């Protein structure tokens with residue numbers, strides 16, 4: 001049993017003072033406000049439910065900064081993707097593990113307790129399967145084990161280069177599986193997770209997109225592994241919307257909602273390009289919108305239809321996707337700023353006519369992120385997983401604020417270093433602002449990058 005004492009904590013009903021909280025088997029077992037610290041308690045300033053990072057491609061962290069040079073007339077999401085393919089062609093299992101460990105450390109230091117790893121790099125450099133089909137899944141799980149992050153592993157079904165079952169291109173050879181091999185891979189990953197990882201970790205599935213699967217395969221994979229979580233990339237780019245419209249006679253979100261059993265177990269990643277009708281129907285489905293505002297800005301995807309979605313009661317969470325920058329505060333404020341820049345307006349993302357944007361974004365992403373990863377967390381309540389983050393309210397960015405303004409300060413004015421402590425499923429991984437395995441993980445990362453850069 002671990003106990004902690006917070007000067008202030010955000011409970012579902014509002015702020016509590018002098019809260020003592022006990023953790024047993026990774027879950028919050030007792031809560032008592034207006035109490036006293038006891039000897040041995042970990043003492044923190046302000047305690048919040050920690051967020052889930054619902055969408056990550058960990059390996060892409062290592063190419064951050066390599067794609068920001070403008071080439072005359074040639075830059076687009078699709079040229080970025082070409083470089084990403086060349087990069088993935090070089091990665092070894094050891095490098096994948098070292099990069100993922102660094103990424104998960106950075107996420108935890110930024111205040112994320114868990115991650116949804118949307119994992120599509122499955123095979124050897126020549127495209128053939130490893131003897132252990134789930135070799136790379138095992139590496140991702142090893143990185144999760146080392147960092148203590150709560151992992152929801154999402155092996156990706158990637159079978160085609162485009163709508164209409166176009167054969168894979170050479171750069172996609174390491175991603176490809178047909179249905180039967182994919183199901184074997186998922187079974188192996190599930191067995192490995194059950195044997196190796198803490199009980200809060202789980203394995204779902206991710207049909208990559210409507211481009212990379214077929215309607216028949218989508219139906220089959222949902223039959224085999226549809227209990228969730230189910231994540232899918234959707235409507236990120238106008239060209240993708242056009243391709244689906246031409247090949248499948250409907251817009252991507254429209255097609256998915258009409259043809260798949262989309263419900264609260266689903267997470268639709270990006271969902272950037274939606275009509276108002278699609279937006280309201282998606283909100284009504286109960287699925288989570290997996291928003292990745294920093295990556296969507298970096299790749300020039302476009303802004304999410306946020307105001308309409310929130311007014312319709314839609315669930316959402318955030319993810320760092322390409323991991324070009326891992327920053328929880330930056331992710332949340334970029335989401336709101338994308339709306340302000342488009343609408344020439346302020347304080348857009350609140351349901352109803354007034355409210356705190358910081359609280360709407362933080363608490364909304366806490367609930368939606370947990371839902372998307374199948375974690376019982378996102379609220380500080382007995383029986384919930386102890387996914388907790390402590391921040392320092394005496395940081396210069398926050399010290400002038402009243403408790404009810406702290407989430408606005410966190411989202412719009414603070415940097416991630418206000419995080420002092422973090423627990424993932426009760427595992428106390430960040431202390432005094434640093435991950436407890438920081439030195440060894442950084443050392444492994446630098447070694448992996450040295451080898452990788454030499455091979456590029």
Ligand SMILES: [Zn+2]
Nearest residue numbers: 057118233321
């Ligand atoms: Zn993605």
